[in-house]
Amino acid sequence: MDRPPVIRPLAVLWKGLLLFLILNLLTAAFPLDGLGRVSLYNRVFPGRERLPFGENPAQSYNLSLFDLDAMFASHVIAGGEKPAEEYRIILIGDSSVWGTLLRPEETLAGRLNAAHLTLCGREARVYNLGYPSLSLTKDLLLLDYAMRYDPDLVLWLTTLEAFPLDVQLTAPIVAHNAPRAQALIARYRLPFDPADPALARSTFWNRTLVGQRRALADLLRLQMYGVLWAATGIDQAYPPDYPALQVDLEADLSFHGLQPPALRETDLAFEVLDAGFRAAGETPVLLVNEPMFLSRGENSDLRYNFFYPRWAYDDYRRLLGERAERSGWNYLDLWNLLPDSVHYTNSAIHLTPQAEAVLAERLVEAILQSPCP
C-alpha cells in the first residue's frame, strides 16, 4: 500500500518564498503596465462622471490614485466607441471643474449637458476631465491622455494658481506619473528638468509586486467602490458643514515667492499652455480664465482673494491676454463673471450649483461659435 507523502514544512516554506521571489522579479522585469485598463466600470458598473479622486473613501466611495489607465478606464468617456452622432466636448481644469462639493449633475459638465446643445448637426456630450490640483502640467498630462478619446472641442478652464513654475511637477498625479511627465517635457521641450526630484523615480524595488502593493490595492479598491458608485450615485463626501471661503485677507503681497511690482512672462508656465494647444492638434481649444471671488473684506485693496494679490493677478491677466492674442488662441476671460461670495462654497474658485449654471450659460455662447471640424 502507498504511504501518504511526507510533507516537510520547511520545504513548503522555502518553496513558497522562492515562488514569491520569482513572482516579484518577474513583475519588476515585466511591469504590470496596462493592468489599470482592465476595469469593471462601463461594463458591470456605469462609468464615473468624473475622474476618481477622494480623500475620504469610506464616505465618498471614491479614492485618489495615480494610474491614469485605471482613472480613465473608470470614466464614462471610456465606455465605448464615440457615437457618430456625438459632438464630444472635454473639460480640462482643476477642482472647480471637477466639482468639489457638487453632485455630478451640478458641475459645469452637468450643466452643459443639461443644455442639450447641438453642434455641427450633432448632439453635444460634455465629459468632465477636471482633476483637483492646480498645475498646468497636470492639465497637459490629462489632456494628452484624453486625446485618444477623439474630442471635437477642448474646454480648458484655468486660473493663475496653476501657472507658477514651482507647482508644475509637484502635483501628486504628475509626480507619480514621472515617465509620462518626462515624455511630455521632452516632446514639447518644456522648461523643466526631467530629473527633477519632485518626479518619483522608478526603482527596481517599486516595480516589484511588493513595491506595487499600494497601487494594486488602489486598483482593487477602485473596482470595489464601483459597487457603491452604481448603487448610490455618490462620488464624493458632502459634509453638512464646511469652512466658508475667506473674505478678510492677510496683508500679504507675495505670490509664490514673487514680489511686486510685476510678473514676468518667464515666471509663469506659458510653455505648458502652448504645449496643451499643440497636444490638442486640430481639435479646437477654448481657453477660459475661470471666474473667481473678488473680496470686499479686510485688505481687499491689496488682494482679490485668498489666492491672489491684486498686482500678480492683474499682471497675469494682461500676460495671458497678450499671449493668447499672439498665439491665436481662442481665449475667454471670465475672471469677474461671478464676483460675490454668494457664488462660492469653500474657496475662491469653487462655485455653487447656481453659479455653475450661470457660468455654463456664458460658455454655451462661446461653444456655439466653435468651428466645425
Place this chain on the structure above:
Amino acid sequence: MTLTSILILAGLAAGLGILARGRWRLPLLLSVSALTVYALQPALPIRFLDFWLPTVTLGLVVLGWALTAPPEQRAWRANWPAAAILAGVVLLLGSSRLLGLDLPAVGRPPRPDSLLLFAAAVAGLAFFFSRSVRRSRLWLALGVIFLLTLFVFLKYPPLTAALSAWLRLWNGQSPALASALDIRWLGFSYLAFRLLHTFRDRQSGRLPPVSLAEYAVYAVFFPALTAGPIDRLERFVADLHRPRPLDSQGWLEAGKRLTLGLFKKFVLADTLALIALGPVNALQVHSPGWTWVLLYAYSLQLYFDFAGYTDMAIGLGRLMGIQLPENFNAPYLKPNLTQFWNNWHMTLTQWIRAYVFNPLTRALRASNRSIPAAIIILAGQLSTMLLIGLWHGITWNFALWGLWHALGLFVHNRWSEWTRPRLAALSGVRRRLLDLGGVVLTFHYVTLGWVWFALPDPLTSWQVFLKLMGAG
C-alpha cells in the same frame, strides 16, 4: 487587530511552542497572555482606563479562580508563582513610567500606589473567598450577578455612556464628551463567558480542580482573547498538560489555519467591508438590486471576518500545542436554520445551549403544569436567541435580530416535525434539490436577518427591508 499585531502574536506563539516546555510552559504562557491583555487593549479617551481595564481583567480572573477552586487547590505553595506573575505583570507595566520606559503598546498607567491598592484589594477578596467555604454557593451566585450586571453596563449604550461620564468626572475630565464608545473593554465578552462557565460548573459540581495558573491561562489565553472561541476549562487544561506536538504536522496545521485566517480576514472580509451594508449607505442606495448586493456583501464580510479570526486563533493555539475548538463549519451551506446555528459561532451556541436552553426547557418540562412541547420549544428558542442578540449589545435591533432567529428556528422545528414522515422516503436527485432549496432559503433568511444586525435602529432596518422588496 492589525496584520502587524497578528504577525507578532504568531511569532510569539511559535516561540512559545518551541521554547515553553516542561515546567516552564505554564508560567511562560501565563506571562505572555497577561502581557497581551494590555498590549491588545485599544487606547481610550478616559485617562488611565486603557490600563485599568486589562488590570481589572486580571483581577477578575484571580477572583474567579478563588471563587471556583476547591479548598485543596488553594494551597499558597502551589499557586504563588502564578499570583507573582500576574502581580508582577501589573506592577511592572504600572511602574514603567517611573522606570523611564515608554511601552508603546500599553496604555498610560495610573499612579503605582493605586495599583498597589487594587492588588491588595484583589488579594484580600481572594483570601476572603478562599476562607469562606461554607458560603461559596452564595458568593458564586453573587459572582454571576456581578458579571451580568457589568455586562449590562457595557452593552447598554445609555448605561455605558453614563458610566463613561462618571469615570470622566472621577478623572477630572469633561463629562460632556462622554460616549458609549469610551469604554471598549477588550475581550470582556469572552472573558465573561469563560468565567460564567466556571461559576456554573462549580455550582453544579462539574468543574475540575485547577490551579490559578491553569485557570488564568484558560481565561486570558491570548489567541482567543478578542474573538473566541469559547473553550471549556477541562478540555483546555487537558491540552495545557499534554500539548499536541509541534512536529511537521503541527507546523503545517498551524500554518494552514493562519494563512487561511489571514486571507479570510485581510483579503476577503476587508475587501467586502468596503461595500457592505451600513447605516450610511443603507439610506443612499437607490435600487433594490444594489441593496441586495450590499446586503450579500455584509453577510459574507461578517462570516469571513469572524471565521478568519477563528482560524487565526486556532492556528496560534496549535503552535502552542493547544487545539482550540472550531467555531464555524460552512454555516452558509446548511440546508436549514437549526443546522445553521449548529455551525455558526458554535462555541457560543453550545455555551448558551448548555447554560440557558437546556436548563430552561428542563425546568419547563419538569413543571407541574402540562405545557405543550411546542410552547416549551418556543420559550427556549426565544430566550436563547434573544440572549444571543442582546449579548452583542442591548438595543432594539439586536433584540429584533434575536427574535427573527427564534421565530425562524421555531418555524423550522415545526416544519421539520410535520415534513419528516412525509419526506423520509425522498432520495437521490429530489433529496439533493430539496437540500439545495433549503440552503438557498436558509442563507437568505439569515442574510435578511443581518439587516437588523447591521443597522442602528428599527426604522432604518424597515426602510431597507422595503428597499429590498422594491417598495422603498
